Amino acid sequence: xxxxxxxxxxxxxxxxxxxxxxxxxxxxxxxxxxxxxxxxxxxxxxxxxxxxxxxxxxxxxxxxxxxxxxxxxxxxxxxxxxxxxxxxxxxxxxxxxxxxxxxxxxxxxxxxxxxxxxxxxxxxxxxxxxxxxxxxxxxxxxxxxxxxxxxxxxxxxxxxxxxxxxxxxxxxxxxxxxxxxxxxxxxxxxxxxxxxxxxxxxxxxxxxx
Numbered sequence: 037x038x039x040x041x042x043x044x045x046x047x048x049x050x051x052x053x054x055x056x057x058x059x060x061x062x063x064x065x066x067x068x069x070x071x072x073x074x075x076x077x078x079x080x081x082x083x084x085x086x087x088x089x090x091x092x093x094x095x096x097x098x099x100x101x102x103x104x105x106x107x108x109x110x111x112x113x114x115x116x117x118x119x120x121x122x123x124x125x126x127x128x129x130x131x132x133x134x135x136x137x138x139x140x141x142x143x144x145x146x147x148x149x150x151x152x153x154x155x156x157x158x159x160x161x162x163x164x165x166x167x168x169x170x171x172x173x174x175x176x177x178x179x180x181x182x183x184x185x186x187x188x189x190x191x192x193x194x195x196x197x198x199x200x201x202x203x204x205x206x207x208x209x210x211x212x213x214x215x216x217x218x219x220x221x222x223x224x225x226x227x228x229x230x231x232x233x234x235x236x237x238x239x240x241x242x243x244x245x
Contacts, residue, residue, distance in 0.1 A: 037060060037061050037062055037096075037097060037185065037186060037217050038059070038060050038083075038094075038095070038096055038097075038186055038217065038219075039058065039059040039060070039094070039095045040056060040057060040058055040059075040083065040092065040093070040094050040095075041057055041092055041093040041094075041095070042055055042056070042057060042091070042092045042093065043055075043056040043057075043079070043082065043090055043091070043092035043094075044056075044090060044091045044092055045075060045078055045079070045082065045089065045090040045091075047075070047078065047089075052074065052075030052078055052079075052237065053074075053075050053079065053237050053240040054240060055240065056079070056092070056235070056237075056240050058233075058235060060186075060217045060219060061217065062185065062215040062216065062217055063212050063213075063215055063216075063217070063230070064212070064217050064218075064230075064231075064233065065208065065212060065217070065218045065219075065220070065226075065228065065230055065231070065232045065233070066218070066219045066220075066232070066233050066234075066235060067220060067221070067222065067226060067232050067233070067234050067235070068080065068219065068220070068221045068234075068235050068237065069221075069234055069235065069236045069237065069238075070236060070237030070238045071238055074237040074238055075237050076190070076221040076237060077116075077117070077190055077221070079237065080114075080116075080188050080189075080190045080219065080221060081116075082094070083188055083219065084112060084114040084188050085101065085105070085108070085109070085112075086114070096108040096111070110184070111184050111185050111186055112184050112186050112187075112188065113178070113179065113182040113184040113186070113187045113188070114187075114188045114189075115175065115176070115178075115179075115187075115188070115189045115190060115192055116190045117190055117191055117194065119171045119172050119174065119175040120175055121163055121171060121174050121175050122163070123162070123163040123164040123171070124162060124163070124164060125162065125163060126159060126160050126161060126162055126163065127150055127155060127158055127159055127161070127163060127174045127177070128143070128146060128147075128150075128159040128160060130163065130174055131146040131149065131150070131174070131177060131178065131181065132146065134178050134181065135181060138181075138182075142181075145180075145181060146159075146177075146181065147159060148180070149177040149178075149180035149181055150173075150174070150177050152177075152180055152203065152207075153173040153176055153177050153180070153200070153203050153204075153207075154173060154199060154200065154203060155170065155173055155174065155177070158170065167195075168195040169195045169196055169197055169200060171195075172194060172195045172196055172200070173196070173200060173203075176192065176204060176207070179204075179207055179211070180207065184216075185215070185216050185217060186216070186217050186218075186219070187208075187211060187216065187217070187218045187219070187220075188218075188219045188220070189218065189219070189220040189221070190220070190221050191221055191222055191223075192204060192220060192222065193222050193224045201224065202227075205226065205227055205228055208220075208228060208230075209228055209229045209230055212228075212230040213230070
């Protein structure tokens, strides 16, 4: 489904990673690990097409991403550190906007997605009145609505309580069982039913790291 070959990235004259190679297929999970500042977020932004400061090759379904950008973007769901929601809007309004951007409208699916993440009864409350963990759940509810086969998630468990962590892990397991693929960073010890491959960036730094 997706592959990276000989990726190299440096920041402020410090090598973050070099000779990074991997492939991910349907039904797989890759966890990117490394110390703070090792380049985890930089790597995920490179993979998602949000950072061009690297060398190497990235392919989607066997072809270079830069030659299939529109198709790749349609097949990707990226979630960064920020919840990426409008806090003046309600969860229902935020997710309606997300659905509209992807060409569909389904309030029933939105309500079910919020309920699956423990937000039943919060549909009409402005997000700025919600806790950081609840705001994160609103953002993560988009996963339930996404049909993209590849998820790239940067620290998705941030601000979640124990139940929120379990709900997200179940969501990831379901995605993988349905033939999706997930690349994520987290310091959380994953408790998934599916196998997880690990890329440790601490092992891929150059001599000057």
